[in-house]
Amino acid sequence: MNRQDFPILEKTIYKKYPLVYLDNGATTQKPRCVVEAMSHEYYNVNANVHRGVHFLSQAATDLHEASRETVRQFIGAGKTSEIIFTRGTTESINLVASCFTQAFMKEGDEVIVSQMEHHSNIVSWQLAQARCGIRIRVIPMTDDGRLCMDEYERLFNERTRLVSVTHVSNVMGTINPVKDIIRIAHEHDVPVLIDGAQSTPHFAVNVSELDCDFFAFSGHKTYGPTGIGVLYGKEKWLDRMPPYMGGGDMIKTVSFEKTTFNELPYKFEAGTPDYVASTGLAKALDYLSAIGMDKIEEHERRLTRYAIEKMQEIEGMHIFGPLGEHINEHDAVISFEVKPLGATKDTPYIHHLDMGTLLDRLGIAVRTGHHCAEPLMRRLGVEGTCRASFGLYNTPDEVDTLVAGIKRIQGMF
Ligand code: PMP
Secondary structure, X not given: OOHHHOHHHHOEEOOOEEOEEOEOOOOOOOXXXXXXXXXXHHHHOOOOOOOOOOHHHHHHHHHHHHHHHHHHHHHOOOOHHHEEEEXXXXXXXXXXXXXXXXXXXXXXXXXXXXXXXXXXXXXXXXXXXXXXOOEEEEEOEOOOOOEOHHHHHHOOOOOEEEXXXXXXOOOOOEEOOHHHHHHHHHHOOOOEEEEOOOOXXXXXXXXXXXXXXXXXXXXXXXXXXXXXXXXXXXXXXXXXXXXXXXXXXXXXXXXXXXXXXXXXXXXXXXXXXXHHHHHHHHHHHHHHHHHOHXXXXXXXXXXXXXXXXXXXXXXXXXXXXXXXXXXHHEOOEXXXXXXXXXXXXXXXXXXXXXXXXXXXXXXXXXXXXXXXXHHHHHHHOOOOEEEEXXXXXXXXXXXXXXXXXXXXXXXXX
């Protein structure tokens, strides 16, 4: 789908193999229109935003604020004041972990996360734990990577202040039942942060319909530039949270005695924002909307099913995450390990690093390792996995190339 919009996909790897890019979970490639919109801004509009009276500054400010409106529409938020530009999902989560805990949590209060979180949704809470003694509770999961919802309900008590879970697992592709997660939390009057890093690129997200209290995602995983991300937050929380960082743009007045803070969303946007990246992000979101998120979802789901089917035919293959009757809960991320040809039940799996390195020699880019989810690796009983993750431009032919590559490597051991 739309491969011609992504010049990098034309690349030949090691002067021999056409690039098969299956590392979209780490970052997506950029369509030409995103790069062109950014270079156009640098060449024609560039000036610092918000504080300038001159023509270019106002033009740059208009572009930056128009991008905020594009983001608002894309995720179905009610107000642009609830859209905060950050550097990415990590910064968005850290902002909440820092400012929400400061405003609403004290020693012994609890945050609920899940077994399958990315480190950014674990370590940020551990930093808060070190600062103010909060406790972290963990939703367990089944062996096939689905959250135990009964156990989740049992984690709530009078000290629970926040739930922070990922929408889609970056390792197993599990699509979590976030609507239920949010409903249950709200029944306990507890707000919810959704880590949307791996959902926003793959299917339509509507924060108003979800009714989540916070939602985080990254530009670079959504076909936009690096260095920009988004935190959506309900005004009722953001208003009562202290600023994250001090500096320009986030103030109303400053004296050595007392400083007052700017209104939302600027209270959380200290310093010069990446106003060119915001343009790039808006362009990327417009690009996705023009294709249609439903179409992207359908294409990627079909591709994922095809890949799982073909990979399951490989001898000695083990795929992580929901399969079989739960295949509908499996998004476009496939973690796997595979044994050598002719292996017995005691033969160890081929090391993920060997598999990844040898696939690379065939021009196939996958990710290997713990995927910034070490607690999940421990739960799965592995040190790491090999992960193929799809984007809108991947094709069944590329899946065939991956499968052929895995089989060829199997024969080498
Ligand atoms: N959460 C999840 C689920 C992710 O997959 C990632 C990126 N791998 C992150 C958070 C962090 O995103 P970023 O590095 O863009 O801040």
